[in-house]
Amino acid sequence: MIIRKLYKFENAHIVRKCTSRRCSRSIHGHSYKVELFFTAPSLDRGEMVYDFGLTKGMIKDFIDAFDHAITLWSSDDPEYLRDMKKWSERWVELPVNPSAEQFARTFFLIIDRVLQQTDMVNGESDVTIDSVIVHETDTGYAKADHSDAYNEEMGTTDLSKIIFSDQVKAEWKNPKMFEELLDGKRFVNPFVA
Numbered sequence: 072m073i074i075r076k077l078y079k080f081e082n083a084h085i086v087r088k089c090t091s092r093r094c095s096r097s098i099h100g101h102s103y104k105v106e107l108f109f110t111a112p113s114l115d116r117g118e119m120v121y122d123f124g125l126t127k128g129m130i131k132d133f134i135d136a137f138d139h140a141i142t143l144w145s146s147d148d149p150e151y152l153r154d155m156k157k158w159s160e161r162w163v164e165l166p167v168n169p170s171a172e173q174f175a176r177t178f179f180l181i182i183d184r185v186l187q188q189t190d191m192v193n194g195e196s197d198v199t200i201d202s203v204i205v206h207e208t209d210t211g212y213a214k215a216d217h218s219d220a221y222n223e224e225m226g227t228t229d230l231s232k233i234i235f236s237d238q239v240k241a242e243w244k245n246p247k248m249f250e251e252l253l254d255g256k257r258f259v260n261p262f263v264a
């Protein structure tokens with residue numbers, strides 16, 4: 072069975088090297104909508120794939136990192152990267168171009184890692200991320216599943232190359248959560264008897 076949770080964020084970017092001139096040469100923003108699809112072969116004690124409430128912790132904070140922020144590509148011009156970081160305190164630097172496709176792949180990889188490192192305590196079994204849809208506009212979206220997210224031909228999948236600005240991290244419930252995720256720390260879901 073599959074469940075779906077919707078998130079929204081406002082973000083600015085430039086997607087270098089794409090065909091559309093407005094997209095590749097001018098900073099512009101989108102009201103993104105992100106759909107996360109979770110799957111499990113059986114239900115937990117509450118007879119759910121995964122309680123929606125549990126998707127409002129780390130997972131929500133990771134997606135919210137991009138809200139009111141600018142997303143930068145680490146291969147962009149160093150002067151542009153420097154200026155953006157100088158004048159805007161909420162930014163995220165990715166090792167891939169910030170197209171809808173790469174947002175979808177990046178979110179998949181982060182959520183996959185979060186789920187793998189989470190101890191689930193309410194009888195959940197094998198909860199995984201099935202796919203991620205990133206709506207860049209009302210008319211265009213990209214969808215990534217496991218085979219896309221881990222496809223090296225689509226770009227590096229090294230999460231340690233993602234940089235969240237200090238202000239983004241300061242607004243997380245746990246400012247160290249990304250470091251801890253990369254370090255392989257286990258996270259434990261809250262338990263309600």
Ligand SMILES: Nc1nc2c(c(=O)[nH]1)N=C([C@H](O)[C@H](O)COP(=O)(O)OP(=O)(O)OP(=O)(O)O)CN2
Nearest residue numbers: 086089091094099169170171172207208209210211
């Ligand atoms: N496959 C992709 N194509 C484009 C992407 C992308 O991420 N993946 N991104 C862009 C731009 O960011 C652009 O701002 C969005 O493009 P577009 O859909 O053309 O935007 P419009 O608002 O003009 O769309 P409408 O057709 O008016 O709804 C470009 N392409």
